[in-house]
Amino acid sequence: MNDVTNEAAIEQATQSAFTLQLQDDIGIITMDVPGERMNTLRASFVDDIQALLADIKASSHIKGLVLRSGKPDSFIAGADVNMLAACTSAEQAQALSKAGQDIFNQLAALDIPLIAAIHGPCLGGGLELALACHGRVCSDHEKTRLGLPEVQLGLLPGSGGTQRLPRLVGLTKSLDMMLTGKQLRAKQAFKAGLVDDMVPHSILLDTAIALARGGKPGHKRKRDMKTLALEANPLGRKLVFDKALSTLRAKTRGKYPAPEKLLEVVKIGFEQGMHKGLAAEAEAFGKLVMSPESAALRQLFFATTEMKKETQWQGESPNTLAHIGVLGGGLMGGGIAFVTAIKAELPVRIKDISHQGINQAMANAHGLLASKVRKKQLRHTEMKQQLGRITGTLDYSGFERVDLVVEAVFEDLDVKRNMVAEVEAHCPEHAVFATNTSSLPIHQIAEGAARPGQILGLHYFSPVDKMPLAEIIPHAGTDSATVATALKLARAQGKTPIVVQDSAGFYVNRILAPYLNEAARLLLEGEPIEAIDKALVDYGFPVGAMTLLDEVGIDVAAKISPILERELGERFKAPDAFGKLLEDNRHGKKNGRGFYRYEAGSRHKKGKPVDESLYRLLDIKPQSRLPAQELAERCVLLMLNEAAITLDEGVIASARDGDIGAVFGIGFPPFAGGPFFYMHQLGITAVIDKMEEYARKYGERFTPCEPLRRLAAEGGSYY
Incomplete structure (x- = not known):
């Protein structure tokens, strides 16, 4: 040239x-x-x-x-x-x-x-x-x-x-x-x-x-x-x-x-x-x-752009990340290993108790990449190179050089504490221990640890390769550099991370619980399953509450509810329906038995059918009585109220983080900008008026929380 x-x-x-x-x-x-x-x-x-x-x-x-x-x-x-x-x-x-x-x-x-x-x-x-x-x-x-x-x-x-x-x-x-x-x-x-x-x-x-x-x-x-x-x-x-x-x-x-x-x-x-x-x-x-929808979507864009520029945490820079370990090769562990190897482009070592777990994680990674090869989005040589970053072991060989370990075993406090002890024994002194728990308090997992400052929660959402959010949960003794390091990994994995307080349900599950509980109450009142789901989809959610419960697992929701009720009070008490569903071995999509039917041949041109036997189990005669808008608002208003409480308690650092968490974690309607931007656009007084109307009709659980009342009295808003 x-x-x-x-x-x-x-x-x-x-x-x-x-x-x-x-x-x-x-x-x-x-x-x-x-x-x-x-x-x-x-x-x-x-x-x-x-x-x-x-x-x-x-x-x-x-x-x-x-x-x-x-x-x-x-x-x-x-x-x-x-x-x-x-x-x-x-x-x-x-x-x-x-x-x-x-x-x-x-x-x-x-x-x-x-x-x-x-x-x-x-x-x-x-x-x-x-x-x-x-x-x-x-x-x-x-x-x-x-x-x-x-x-x-x-x-x-x-x-x-x-x-x-x-x-x-x-x-x-x-x-x-x-x-x-x-x-x-x-x-x-x-x-x-x-x-x-x-x-x-x-x-x-x-x-x-x-x-x-x-x-x-x-x-x-x-x-x-x-x-x-x-x-x-x-x-x-x-x-x-x-x-x-x-x-x-x-x-x-x-x-x-x-x-x-x-x-x-x-x-x-x-x-x-x-x-x-x-x-x-x-x-x-x-x-x-000038449309409110564009204002909301642009607000989300600015928020995520701003977060990408935040490379430190409380003035501390992240540690170097060259090798990552994952404990557990199941659905979550395999997904975490996949985004680490493919998006973060870091070598990842999976430890499992059996070859089956490691093989499952490798097979899932191969399946996701093979699909890209078939679509000509990826060369076969590139797929082999990317898969080469994932290795497996039944012991801790190779963990002597990892910089961060993500633990993704089942929800048991003693098991997770044992994992902490083993990691501290086999990994370098600087290694961060990140637990992928959705319900257990991080400070309890860190109890008795030799290096508690290097322990935090790193909560992913399923499926890991698709869901964009990660919650970073430090406990009171977590070092700032540890938080910065976890943020660095999550961003490299293609996630938008938010830092949340170590409290029951963290942020996303906490605001989701009242929403799901109210949907269950609507069902017990006789509202048809498909009517509840359609109302919420029409409102702007990607799936309805019943479909979401099936996807997450009815057993998982039932396990989290008592923890939230014990730690946060009566407003989190779940309807009795969950107990009856578990007694009937209904865990949702994972075992093919939930609110909908998933067995082979049960699908029809309009999608999966409702499992009508569930109505008999719960002694319900389904009949649509309430307008769709009211069905959706009953669920959403409780989510908004809880979001306001979490911000006031410091569970999240800002309204911005709360909006990002709700949109990216549970599909809160993006055109509304998240719970806080939505309340800002509606007007705090209008939200309170609507909640008081519902409190008169349906009970004190709809009573507006004190933080909302205080904000309205001050003439303030979230943005």
Whole structure:
């Protein structure tokens, strides 16, 4: 490759995010936002790009352009979402969208070819900028991802993406990407026609320069007969839009306005042309920015982003993590080993009492990776390399060099204390002991330990490879460096961790218990199982309370309830139904006997059927009596009340942590932002009024807690 040479007449100021250099007759535009790890687009860049365009048009030397990133591992991660917080009206947000559209339209209208050289994340506004270029080349690197994830923030692409993406990759593929926020790997992007070429990173710039010298690339998409039939005529497109809307409403239950707005905007572009489509896009973008759903989703985004930057705990930095141990090769232990080896990319040693446990963990890991290989998301050689990080043993061989051990054996205090003693005997003195308990107090597990400061709880949620939350639970004597080390591991494993106090139920199970107990009371009052579940799904939860009980295990819920009642009081007393269910050997999905039937042949086109024999067992005659909204509110209000108590008691450090824990741990509706943001949006007084109404109708358990009353009296809120 020829050296890139500067031409003083056209080089931008050093403080600009954009610089222009010449390589022979090709202008190399480099975006490198000063002081930031990743590039993001900002409204203030409009003037920079305008000045850049003026220099380009004034130069007779430039025959083509290449846009690249100055960051080593990313192209452009999207637009700076902080811009939206400053908008006080839909009109202001619409103007932001219009400004982005105008500048990208100018890039698209350039007479000379403009090629995007993409390496690393190219998302949101970053992909919209790349779409405005005349061609795109991407690296084949694992970090390269292309997508328009705005719908995940309650928005739609606002700088022309809703119009340019369908014209490039087709209606069906573009809707699949935009409605889900799906990110395409390099190979998928090339196959879809989103990029013109895919090459190794080492020759990315050379390839883009060569493409720019060849003139504006043509984009002739290969379409099969089915795609042609659906997209090439109005009737076919109507079928695509109708099917997408039907699928969408079944999934979102009307709780997320952004996807439906997106469909509407794309449709306008197809039917009335790009000019009308862009106008509709900007208007819809403005309205969505001001929607409560987007405010809630953006709040979650900011919270998780902020948490990723917190690398210390109480001023202490984490210890080095080079080798991890896991005790127990069951479902949880195997899952913990998997995310450690695959996501954290750390060697992990599993100890179990039998080869069967180790083999099960290895088989589960192989099955998860083999699925990626079949989908061509992973090479077979990469799968072997990743599996090679997991090893097993029946003794403590190999544990003499581990830095942290995660214990995932069954819930028995004496067994866990024995594990502590064995780890302290066989592992280095600096090793952290993290227990994956869902109910046992951490300080009790640490009693009698030689190094109690290096013991804490690290509570994962099942299935470990999918659930994004981890609770870090230090006891009163846990060292700050130990907490920082556990946080470091959890984040490396792809988790969003929150630190919670060592008290009964910790945080997630504590706020979940009243919710599940109330659902059981509704059942005992005669409300049908499917009616309760449907009401909660319609409210915004991913599954209903009865389905969740079956998934978690009725036996597990029954075991936790007495602990919560003993430690926290009468409000946690579970309905008698749980005892009767256990006497009937109903443990849920794990043994095929719960609120629903799971045996082979019991499924039908509408999903798993309710086990009607349960009604006879509980002496219930099911009949829907209450409105769906009331069914859901009875469960949710008790969760909100308990969340307020946990924050007041210091179980969680902040409303932010409580919202993250509820959304990522139990699927609290993301569009509501979590229990605390939801109460903030509803108004604390409105929440109290609703609870008092329910207390009059259903009993004192709905009496608003003192922290809520105090907050209302002070005129305060959680945000």
